[in-house]
Amino acid sequence: xxxxxxxxxxxxxxxxxxxxxxxxxxxxxxxxxxxxxxxxxxxxxxxxxxxxxxxxxxxxxxxxxxxxxxxxxxxxxxxxxxxxxxxxxxxxxxxxxxxxxxxxxxxxxxxxxxxxxxxxxxxxxxxxxxxxxxxxxxxxxxxxxxxxxxxxxxxxxxxxxxxxxxxxxxxxxxxxxxxxxxxxxxxxxxxxxxxxxxxxxxxxxxxxxxxxxxxxxxxxxxxxxxxxxxxxxxxxxxxxxxxxxxxxxxxxxxxxxxxxxxxxxxxxxxxxxxxxxxxxxxxxxxxxxxxxxxxxxxxxxxxxxxxxxxxxxxxxxx
Ligand SMILES: [Zn+2]
Numbered sequence: 406x407x408x409x410x411x412x413x414x415x416x417x418x419x420x421x422x423x424x425x426x427x428x429x430x431x432x433x434x435x436x437x438x439x440x441x442x443x444x445x446x447x448x449x450x451x452x453x454x455x456x457x458x459x460x461x462x463x464x465x466x467x468x469x470x471x472x473x474x475x476x477x478x479x480x481x482x483x484x485x486x487x488x489x490x491x492x493x494x495x496x497x498x499x500x501x502x503x504x505x506x507x508x509x510x511x512x513x514x515x516x517x518x519x520x521x522x523x524x525x526x527x528x529x530x531x532x533x534x535x536x537x538x539x540x541x542x543x544x545x546x547x548x549x550x551x552x553x554x555x556x557x558x559x560x561x562x563x564x565x566x567x568x569x570x571x572x573x574x575x576x577x578x579x580x581x582x583x584x585x586x587x588x589x590x591x592x593x594x595x596x597x598x599x600x601x602x603x604x605x606x607x608x609x610x611x612x613x614x615x616x617x618x619x620x621x622x623x624x625x626x627x628x629x630x631x632x633x634x635x636x637x638x639x640x641x642x643x644x645x646x647x648x649x650x651x652x653x654x655x656x657x658x659x660x661x662x663x664x665x666x667x668x669x670x671x672x673x674x675x676x677x678x679x680x681x682x683x684x685x686x687x688x689x690x691x692x693x694x695x696x697x698x699x700x701x702x703x704x705x706x707x708x709x710x711x712x713x714x715x716x717x718x719x720x721x722x723x
Pocket of ligand 1: 509563574575
């Protein structure tokens with residue numbers, strides 16, 4: 406019988422559980438509302454039930470939105486979840502229920518692992534991975550290994566400063582990439598432009614309902630103000646990418662997450678910015694791409710994490 410590995414992607418609004426083979430073939434999956442307001446015990450209970458319902462895995466990998474103690478398998482601080490999950494023994498809890506080994510890691514690092522092991526990162530030496538969504542997460546692969554750093558916190562690519570006196574970020578810093586280039590930042594620009602009468606096409610697409618403005622509807626709009634807003638986000642991303650390219654000379658930059666659906670409209674300004682700003686090294690061979698995994702990088706990464714991350718990651722400690 407084929408060994409199956411379980412992956413869990415714990416998000417603020419939904420949780421996805423999946424079973425896959427060692428080769429990364431997903432054989433079963435289920436997504437349900439996270440209902441995180443019910444607290445960690447309820448969330449973990451429903452995860453255990455869901456995974457058990459899918460089958461019997463030999464190991465499980467789970468990605469969570471925040472800081473974790475990787476060796477001990479506990480969450481330390483999940484800032485966007487109610488009660489913030491301080492010192493919740495997630496791995497021990499799920500192991501007790503499912504009877505298999507459980508590994509835990511930050512969700513953006515797990516997604517990077519997915520891209521590295523099963524996606525565009527296969528065989529690549531050095532790679533940057535950005536998850537573009539409500540926040541901007543990331544991961545850095547150096548010479549084939551995901552850099553974890555203390556608490557697995559290395560790779561917070563969304564919290565590099567790109568505007569010295571820019572808007573306040575959720576992390577406390579000003580002008581982080583996340584504060585100016587995340588989905589909420591882009592949507593806020595769309596709302597502002599529409600209310601100012603600068604986006605008649607977007608107004609038509611959404612029936613004037615600001616709650617329907619999304620990166621998707623903005624991508625469909627042909628208003629000049631909206632095109633400029635998308636391009637500006639791409640330029641900010643390009644600044645962030647340029648900084649990291651100069652530091653690490655990667656072979657590949659990959660964008661995942663919901664906002665990567667903007668596709669070429671996002672990539673073109675990123676590429677232009679890199680060409681303009683990276684002057685000390687050739688960038689002709691640098692590939693800048695949208696992830697083919699869409700929002701599933703976290704699931705593939707969970708499978709890779711369950712299989713054992715030692716081969717793919719650097720050491721971490723508290
Ligand atoms: Zn920040």
